[in-house]
Amino acid sequence: MTGADVHTRWCGRDHRCGLGEHRSPEIVVDLPGRARAVLVRVRTATGREHAEVRVRVALAPGEVAARRQLVGLLDDLRMAVNRAAIAARPRPRRAAS
Secondary structure, three states, X not given: OOOOOOOOXXXXXXXXXXXXXXXXXOEEEEEOOOEEEEEEEEEOOOOOEEEEEXXXXXXXXXXXXXXXXXXXXXXXXXXXXXXXXXXXXXXXXXXXX
């Protein structure tokens, strides 16, 4: 479906939709006591689609270890965002031979 005001197949079609925005139900990955990630697909009022991701990770009790975890997490997130951005770029057309 097209248009920001039309529900998509993946849209939650409930209170999540509002202000011209459509949101999917949450997709949850849960590792009890360790980590949780929640992904929601969003179509904005302009028709642009996004993935909204929230991540919660249990940190080590020591400050140095927790900081190491955070550095690793940020590096992994940077790589994931870059990979997704590259995949979203239009591919250049090849000249006809």
